[in-house]
Amino acid sequence: MDDAFKQFVETLHPSFLRLMQMSPLKMSALPKRLPEKCIYLLSEGENHLYVGRTRRLRNRLRQHSVAGAQHNQAVFAFRLAREMTGRLTAAYAAEGSRIALSADPQFANAFKQAKARVRNMDLRFELRGIT
Numbered sequence: 001m002d003d004a005f006k007q008f009v010e011t012l013h014p015s016f017l018r019l020m021q022m023s024p025l026k027m028s029a030l031p032k033r034l035p036e037k038c039i040y041l042l043s044e045g046e047n048h049l050y051v052g053r054t055r056r057l058r059n060r061l062r063q064h065s066v067a068g069a070q071h072n073q074a075v076f077a078f079r080l081a082r083e084m085t086g087r088l089t090a091a092y093a094a095e096g097s098r099i100a101l102s103a104d105p106q107f108a109n110a111f112k113q114a115k116a117r118v119r120n121m122d123l124r125f126e127l128r129g130i131t
Helices: 003-021 057-065 075-085 098-103 105-119
Strands: 038-044 047-054 122-126
Touching: 003 038, 003 122, 038 057, 047 057, 047 075, 057 075, 057 105, 075 098, 075 105, 098 105
Parallel strands: none
Antiparallel strands: 038 047, 038 122
């Protein structure tokens, strides 16, 4: 294994432990002061669902969950909508594409529900590990 990669991998578990030490916040009730640059975790109880890295946390959380977010902004919610509708396979043609799915009323409703679900998730963030 490459030494640089090995060193990076060895930092992951301590970073996860620091992340889990934070008491979760509700995305619907965020404090006024949030870090800009961080690693963040979205969870439902003990079910950890999404880890991201950002340089603009408040903006990124908004993109994940605002009702008007498009498929290329709320990618986690889009994935949840795929799971809800059983439409898991990505398509690289017009039929079945992200745009086509977004236009489908059943999928659009699932996507809307998924963004609301993300808004209700727990949030944790960790300031170290971002450069």
